[in-house]
Amino acid sequence: MSSLLNLPAAELVTRLAAGDVTSAALTEECLAAISQRDSSVRAFLNVDVERSLAQARSIDARRAAGESIGILQGLPIAVKDLICEEGVSCTCASRMLENYISPYSAHVIERLRAAGAVLVGRANMDEFAMGSSGENSAFQVTANPWDLERTPGGSSSGSAAAVAGRLTPMSLGSDTGGSIRQPASLCGVVGLKPTYGRVSRYGLVAFASSLDQIGPFASDVHGAALLLEAMAGHDPRDSTSVDRPVPSYTNSLNEPLKGLRIGVAREHFAEGLDDEVAEVVRRALDVYRSLGAELIDIELPHSKYAVAVYYLIAPSEASSNLARYEGIHYGHRTEKAGSLADLYARSRGEAFGTEVKRRIMLGVYALSSGYYDQYYVKALKVRRLIRNDFDAAFAKVDVIAGPVTPSTAFKLGERTSDPMAMYLSDIYTIPANLAGIPGISIPAGLSPSGLPVGLQLQAAPFAEETLLRAARMFEAATDHHRLIPPMARS
C-alpha cells in the first residue's frame, strides 16, 4: 500500500474533509513512521502517542457529529521545541530547560488547535535556535533523510527532517536568520518565513526578538500556504504583531501570476556559491522564463554586509533574551552554588552549550559600555541600508529569486569547529530577516551528487500571497517536490 504520508498536503486535506481518511488513521501512520524511521533521523525530542491519538479521535468524532473542523482537518503536525504549549515540555534543545513544562500556550498553538491540527510531537533543533546544522542540540543530532551522514540544516532541523522523512506532512519552525529556509533547502521541502509581524511571536521562545518569525514546513506549497493561513493574523499579546487582514492563501494559490517580474541579484551569484547549487538555481530561473516571467537584473549592494549586521544584532538581542535563564524562577540550577553570584554564573555555565555561550558573550560585548555605538548602533544603521535596497528592488520586481544556501547539505561534524564558516551558510537568508520581508525555499531539484537544492523567492512585506503563487507556478511546472528520500519511500 502506498503511504498516505507520500501524498501532498492538499490531497490529504481533501480526503480528511471528505471523510475518506480519518485523522486517527493518518496520525497512526505518522506514529508508525516515527517509530520505524526516527531512530535514524532523530527528528523528534518527544512524541506523545496517546495524546496525539486522543486529539485525532476527538477531531474524527466532531466531524462524525457534523461539527465543522478547522482548515487543517486533523492533519498531524510536528512543532519545533521552542514554541510553548500548555502542559507540554519545551526544552529549546537546551539542558537549561530540560525539565521545563510551559504553563501556557503560544498564540500559534491555540490557532492550530482551533484549525484542527493534531500536535504529534516536539522537533529537535539547535539549542535556542542558534545554529545552522542542528548539531548544537543538547540532546541529539538530527540527520538529513537524504543522507544520514549529512546535516538537515538548522536551526529547525527536526521540523525539516520530519517533513522530508515523511514522518509528518507538516511542521512548525522558526526563522531568525534562515532557520526555516536553509533546512528546507537542504532537506528538499517547502519552508516559508513570513513577514515580520504576520504571525504572532507570543509563546515563541525568543532568540532575537526583532528577527524571529514562526513559519511552516510542508512537502508542497499548498501545505505551507494552508499552515500559514491557519496561524497568521493579529494577536494583541504581541506588540509587533501587525493588524492587517489575512487573505486566503490557498484560494488563489493555483492562479498563475501574469507578467510576473522576477528580480535576479548579481550579489546572489558572487563568490562563495557552489557551482552545483548555482546550476540548479539557473535552471529554475529558466523554468520561470519559460512560464512567461520577465527576469530583471537588480542590485542589493548592501547584502554582503548582512552576515556582519546579523552577528551583531542577533547576539545582542539574544544576550538579553537569555538573561532570564538563571536557575531561580525556572530552568537549571547548579548543585554547587554557595552564594547568589555563584548560582547565576554556575547555573548558566553548566546548562548552556558552547554556541549559546559564544553568542551571549558576543552580544554582551557588543552592548557593553564603550562598544554600543561602534557595534550595535552601527549594525542597526546598516540594517536600514539593507532594507532600503529591498524597497528599491521591489519597486521594480514582484519577487526576487536566488539560492537559499551556498552549498548542499554538508557532512555532520564538518563545520562544528569553525563558527564563521557555519555563520556564512546563512548568507542568502539573513537579509530577509533584517528587512522583515517574507521568503520561501522550494525544492528546485537535486544536485549531481543527489542532494536537494532549494530555490529562494523573496517578496515585499505582506506579499505572501504573491510569494506563494509564484512558488506554486514553479512547483506546478516541475516535479521536484514529489522527490522523496530513499529511506522514506514505502
Place this chain on the structure above:
Amino acid sequence: MSLTSEQVRKVASLARLELSDAELSDLGAKLGQTLDYVARLNELDTDGVEPLVHAIELSNVLRPDVLAPSLPRDRGLANAPRTDGKHFLVPAILEG
C-alpha cells in the same frame, strides 16, 4: 585579533557565565574572529542613517487597563528549582 583572557573574563562576568579555562581561550579566539569579520561594516559611511530596530515599524500599540486572569500560584512556581510553596527561594542575598 583575539580578545585577551582578561577581556573575556570581564564579559563573562557581565554575562554571568562561569567558563572553564578551555572555554575562555576558545571564546577569546572565536569572538576575535567574529569581531574581525564584522569590522567590514566600517567600510560604510552611515552618517545620517537612522538606526532600524524593527523592519516593520509600528507605533502606539497599547492595551486597555483591564484585568486578565493570573496564573494560580502553584503553576507559576511549578518550574522553580526551589520554593517554599509560596515564594521562589534563593541563597541569602547580602545587602549590608
Place this chain on the structure above:
Amino acid sequence: MSYDVIIGLEVHVQLQTVSKIFCGCSTAFNPDQPNVQTCPVCLGLPGALPVLNAEAFRLAVKTALALNCQIAGFTKWDRKQYFYPDLPKGYQISQYDLPFSHDGHVDVVTEADGGAVRRVRILRAHLEEDAGKNMHDESGRGRDSLVDLNRAGTPLVEIVTHPDLRSAEEARLFLQDLRLLLTDIGVSDCNMQEGSLRCDANVNLHVHQPDGSKVATPIVEVKNINSFRFTEQAILHEVERQWELYQKTKQTIKDAPKSTRGFDPARGVTYAMREKEEAADYRYFPDPDLVPVTVTDEQIATLRGELGELPAARRARYRDQYQLSAYDAGVIIDQGREYSRYFEVVAEGCGDGKQAANWLTQDVQRELNERGLTIATFPVPADVLADLLKRVTNKQLTIKAAREVFGALLEGEETATTARIEAIVAERGLAIVQDDGAIDAAIADVIARNPKPVADFKAGKQQAAGALIGQVMRAVKGADPQQVRERLIAKLSE
C-alpha cells in the same frame, strides 16, 4: 569654614492602574498572598511578551504635565540589564535616552506662610516597570531569601530632580508637595508604607574655602528611603557624616566615585552598601518586543485640561476667596481633591468660608478619624452641612446647637438630609427665639427677682451677669445667649 548642602532626588511613584504595565495582572498591594498576581509575562517566562498599558502611559503623561515637564512627541522603551532575583527577565523595561518627558519644575514653599519658595528643576520623568520583592532572613543565619513577584510589573514613574534642594527639610517638603500634587491629580496613592512612593537621595557638600572657592565632596546615593521623616533623617545624618569625613580626609568628588548607602531607620544612620564587583554596566538597548509611542499636541492639551486646578493654585484661591489662613487652606487641600470640593460646597452654601474651614478641620476631621471614614463615605453630604452652618450664619442656631444637630445627624442610620436637620431642631427646640418682647420680659422679671446680683453688677462685678443670663436662658428656651447678654447688660446699664 562652612558648606552648602546639595541634594537631588530620584523618586519612584507607582501609578494607580488596575492592571500591571505590561500584562493584565492586578496591581493591588497584597503582601500576605505572595506570587498570586503573576502570569507568564510578569514572571518573565520563555516566550511571553509585553504590551503597554494605555492607562499607565496616560497617567505618566499627566504626572509629567503636573510637574511642568515637556512631553516628548516620540518615546521608546529600553532594557536595563542586571541580574537580581526580583527581576525575572534579567532586565527591567525602562526608558533610557528618549524618556517620555523632561525639563520641568516644582515650586516648593519652604516657609510656613508662603514666604520663601524653592524652585526644584525636574531633569526627566520616565516610565518603567517595578521589580518584585526580595525578603531576607533577618536572623543572621544566612537562610534563603524569598522572592515575591506580585509587585513585578507595577507601573512606575521615576522622577529625577536636578540637585536643587539645599537642606534635609527642603527635601522633605518637596516630597510632601509631590505627594499632594500626585494624589490630588489621581495618578498615584503615594502610600509610602506600601511602597507606592520611594525615594533615593543624592547628597554631597560644597565646602567654602578660605579663598572664596568651593570644593565638592564625593556624591553619595542613599537608596530606598520609604518615609518623609526618614528622608529628612537620612540626609541630616549623611550631611553630618560627610562633613566629618571631609574635615578628616579632605576627600573631594575627584578623589572618590559616587557610592551607595542604605538608611537604617532604627539607628538613624546611613550605612555603606556592598560595592558590586564591577562597575554597573546596564547595557541599555531598545526593547525589540515593544514599539515606540508618539504623542500629539492635541493629546497633550487634552490631558493638560484634565489636570484641573492644582493644589498650589487652590491654596492661593482659598486665601483670596475664603480668607483662609495658609494653615487651614493647607489642611483642607492636603486631604485631597474630593475633600476640597466638599469644603467649597459647604463654604459657598453657608456663605462663611472661615466657619466652613473650622468645621472641616475640626468637627468633620475628628468624625472621619473616629469612624474610619473618608469624605466620600461621610454620612453628612456637603449640601446638608452647608444648610446646617447657614442656620448659624443666619443666627437661627447657636454653634452649640449646630454641634448637637451634627451629632444627631451622625447617629442616624441613613445619609443626613436637610429635612432631618429641620426635624431635629424642632424636636429638641434648638431654634434661636427671635422674640425680643419675650426676652425683655424675662430680663425684667429676673432683674426684679434678683436684687443682690443686680447690685453687684452695678457695683462693677461683671461676672455677676452670668447668673442672670442663665436664668433668662432658662426662662426663654432657645434664646441666643449673645443676644440675651447684650440686652441684659443694656438694661442693667440704663
